[in-house]
Amino acid sequence: MERRPTIKDVAREAGVSKSTVSLVLQRSPLVKERTRVQVREAMARIGYVYNRSAANLRSSSTGLIGLIINDLRNPFFTEFAASLQMALSDQGYAVVLANINEDAEMQSKMIGTLIEHGVSGFVVSPAYGPRESPFDAIARAGLPAIQVFRKVDDREDQFPFLAPDYQSGSRLATQHLLDRGCRRIAFVGGLAGRAVTQERMSGYLELMSANGVEPVILTGAASHEFGVQGAHELLAHHPDVDGVLCFNDLVALGLLTASNALGRTVGTDLRVVGFDNIEGCEQSVPQLSSVSCGIPDFAEEISQRMLTWLIDGVSPETGIRTQVELVVRASS
Known part of the structure; x- marks a missing residue:
């Protein structure tokens, strides 16, 4: 081998990950003895020499x-x-x-x-x-x-x-609402002017424009309380909205709870999608659709x-x- 062997070369030779090789070099107790021997033998075969002082500087x-x-x-x-x-x-x-x-x-x-x-x-x-x-x-x-x-x-x-790919998630959620027959879709939550709000809104805006529909946007805190507020504002000022994409699940759960209390049947009269897929989505009534960020x-x-x-x-x-x-x- 003309160049100096690297950790990547050792990992390839030993059939393990680079992280495992690094743990062996650091004498970590997490590595099994059989794996340790396997890595050491690979180092010897390809002539790898560990520069500990350089690693310490890194x-x-x-x-x-x-x-x-x-x-x-x-x-x-x-x-x-x-x-x-x-x-x-x-x-x-x-x-x-x-x-x-x-x-x-x-x-x-x-x-x-x-x-x-x-x-x-x-x-x-x-x-x-x-x-x-x-x-x-x-x-x-x-x-x-x-x-x-x-x-x-x-x-x-x-x-x-x-x-995570927020734009793709926003697009998936909005297209889903369109496919479910929603004609007027709102985006609720997220502070105005923040890059993360713009990203989570971007797919929604893209599809609203493509379908010739004027967007309805209510920006605000990414909180359960703002979701409750959003439900009241939609009913008072945008009663024709039949689909909502929320900035995150906290907003969506607040909006869902308040909408039910206001007499709107979530899942039929009003379709709601959140963002993040937190554990509470499965405990809400009805259960909340959401974009999972894995x-x-x-x-x-x-x-x-x-x-x-x-x-x-x-x-x-x-x-x-x-x-x-x-x-x-x-x-x-």
């Missing part, structure tokens, strides 16, 4: 990943945090979790605190805030960081952004890309959108 070697979550009260983000923690734990890393409660000032404080505690890298589902980026401190510390779900820093070459698989994707960055020094490709699917239930 990561802080603490085995800690800082996870910043904008709002753990939302079950969508709770599921992601739990799934990511499990995925990283399987590879010998621990997660230090900070819930910032949509507070940009707290976000900056938590990032600073985690840097002081020596985390090896960050996964951040950020809060929106002032123009000064919360990633400036991470940049000064020279740590890898991935933005997920929302992008608040445009330096994607330095802080890659990955998210959070366990998304968390696994983020885990693997972060570990590749830490171990091999290869940063993730930015702008990746992962697959979504529409889960149809009685509400639509």
Whole structure:
């Protein structure tokens, strides 16, 4: 072999993943002895030599990943945090979790605190805030960081952004409502001007335009309370609306509950689709249709890309959108 062998070459030779090779090199107790021997023999065959000092420079070697979550009260983000923690734990890393409660000032404080505690890298589902980026401190510390779900820093070459394919999900949900015979479809929830709101609305706007239908848009907090408010506003000002796509499931569940109370039969008079497919969708009456973002698989994707960055020094490709699917239930 003309070039110097890499971890990828060892993994291929041993028939295991790169992460497994890395765990062997770090002497992790998570690796079975048989696998350890298999990897060591592959290293010897191809002449791989581990440069431990270089690896230490690439990561802080603490085995800690800082996870910043904008709002753990939302079950969508709770599921992601739990799934990511499990995925990283399987590879010998621990997660230090900070819930910032949509507070940009707290976000900056938590990032600073985690840097002081020596985390090896960050996964951040950020809060929106002032123009000064919360990633400036991470940049000064020279740590890898991935933005997920929302992008608040445009330096994607330095802080890659990955998210589910919101546009595709919006399109799937809207087409489903059209196919079910809805003639007047509204989009409810999500703060105006936010990129994530625009993405989750984009497929809806595309299909409304293609069908020559004027959109009905009620923007606001991504909350159960705003869903309740939205149900009242639709009945009062847009009584002809017979289909609704909501920014997220919290909004949808609030709208569903209030619409039932207002005498509208959800699933026939009014068809409702949410976004995120949280656990509560199956407990609502009627059960809520929703766009699933495949959070366990998304968390696994983020885990693997972060570990590749830490171990091999290869940063993730930015702008990746992962697959979504529409889960149809009685509400639509």
